[in-house]
Amino acid sequence: xxxxxxxxxxxxxxxxxxxxxxxxxxxxxxxxxxxxxxxxxxxxxxxxxxxxxxxxxxxxxxxxxxxxxxxxxxxxxxxxxxxxxxxxxxxxxxxxxxxxxxxxxxxxxxxxxxxxxxxxxxxxxxxxxxxxxxxxxxxxxxxxxxxxxxxxxxxxxxxxxxxxxxxxxxxxxxx
Numbered sequence: 001x002x003x004x005x006x007x008x009x010x011x012x013x014x015x016x017x018x019x020x021x022x023x024x025x026x027x028x029x030x031x032x033x034x035x036x037x038x039x040x041x042x043x044x045x046x047x048x049x050x051x052x053x054x055x056x057x058x059x060x061x062x063x064x065x066x067x068x069x070x071x072x073x074x075x076x077x078x079x080x081x082x083x084x085x086x087x088x089x090x091x092x093x094x095x096x097x098x099x100x101x102x103x104x105x106x107x108x109x110x111x112x113x114x115x116x117x118x119x120x121x122x123x124x125x126x127x128x129x130x131x132x133x134x135x136x137x138x139x140x141x142x143x144x145x146x147x148x149x150x151x152x153x154x155x156x157x158x159x160x161x162x163x164x165x166x167x168x169x170x171x172x173x174x175x
Contacts, residue, residue, distance in 0.1 A: 003051055006077065006165035007138020009059035009084070010157040013039050023140050026137065029159060035068075043074045045164035049076040056165055057105060058083020059099075059136040059156060060119030072097040080105070084136060097146025098126035106130075109172045121153050136173060 012018040014035050015111065021029040032038035048058055056077040061084035063069050069089075081087065081098045082105060094101055105117040114133040116122060121135045121143050136157045143153035156166055 003053035005168040006054060006056045007134060007168050008049055008161060008165040010043055010061045010139060012061055013063040013071040015064035029140055039071055042163060047076050049164055052076050057117055059117055061086040082119055110168045127152055135153060
């Protein structure tokens with residue numbers, strides 16, 4: 001089985017509060033007013049780009065409440081969960097929905113550079129052996145260094161990916 005590889009973070013399926021969160025400028029973080037509307041849009045966006053044979057890395061904060069785990073049955077692809085700070089249920093609650101569950105994922109680009117995928121951005125001092133950290137957790141924010149976005153960190157929270165999974169090859173081709 002082969003296919004594309006995708007990444008996405010911070011779907012927050014079933015989370016009423018995330019529909020009310022605001023950016024630092026006061027604008028809404030997400031365009032939806034209720035989680036059912038948000039979940040339907042995220043599922044539609046996901047299934048428009050992901051095929052059943054594709055692998056999708058969810059870099060944390062997939063659902064907020066246990067009943068929203070059933071949303072994952074609607075999503076195409078072979079899913080791997082990199083647990084986030086809101087993924088608080090027992091592992092057995094996730095195993096029906098994911099092929100694998102990890103703390104982080106390490107990979108190599110075609111040129112041999114290493115990257116790490118995590119939920120929370122890893123500390124700069126831990127980044128030395130990796131060219132890049134693909135992460136979630138920050139929603140609309142980015143890791144900054146010297147007053148500018150740090151290019152070693154790529155946030156794939158849904159707010160950075162047009163609310164759909166992003167192709168991993170598109171992310172790493174510029175590394």
